Amino acid sequence: MTITRSVHLCHIDELVDGESRGFDPLRAGHDTMFVVRRADRVRAWRDACPHINGAPMAWRKDAYLNAGRDRIVCSAHGAQFDIETGLCVLGPCIGQSLEPLKITSMSGALYLEMAPA
Numbered sequence: 001m002t003i004t005r006s007v008h009l010c011h012i013d014e015l016v017d018g019e020s021r022g023f024d025p026l027r028a029g030h031d032t033m034f035v036v037r038r039a040d041r042v043r044a045w046r047d048a049c050p051h052i053n054g055a056p057m058a059w060r061k062d063a064y065l066n067a068g069r070d071r072i073v074c075s076a077h078g079a080q081f082d083i084e085t086g087l088c089v090l091g092p093c094i095g096q097s098l099e100p101l102k103i104t105s106m107s108g109a110l111y112l113e114m115a116p117a
């Protein structure tokens with residue numbers, strides 16, 4: 001049996017449809033994960049580019065998407081990732097993937113599900 005702990009992120013209504021938002025659920029002092037909302041679907045990823053492991057991806061707070069809002073983009077060297085799968089489809093780490101994170105929803109409240117440290 002795997003025991004997880006939940007960390008509240010926000011309510012889905014606080015996320016703009018089609019946009020991304022970073023979070024610091026472990027209080028690291030900077031965003032360590034981000035979500036992308038598309039309609040009622042929310043995907044969550046660790047804020048760490050596979051090109052240079054651990055590299056933060058946003059060029060400013062919450063800026064994880066390209067101009068067309070159809071791909072996740074890393075600001076360091078421009079890698080682009082599919083929003084649904086996290087797979088790099090363009091750039092220096094093509095074929096590699098972002099690390100997905102599990103989130104759950106309860107009455108619209110979103111929680112990050114984490115294994116205990």
Ligand code: FES
Nearest residue numbers: 049051074076077
């Ligand atoms: S660190 Fe993300 S593309 Fe290079």
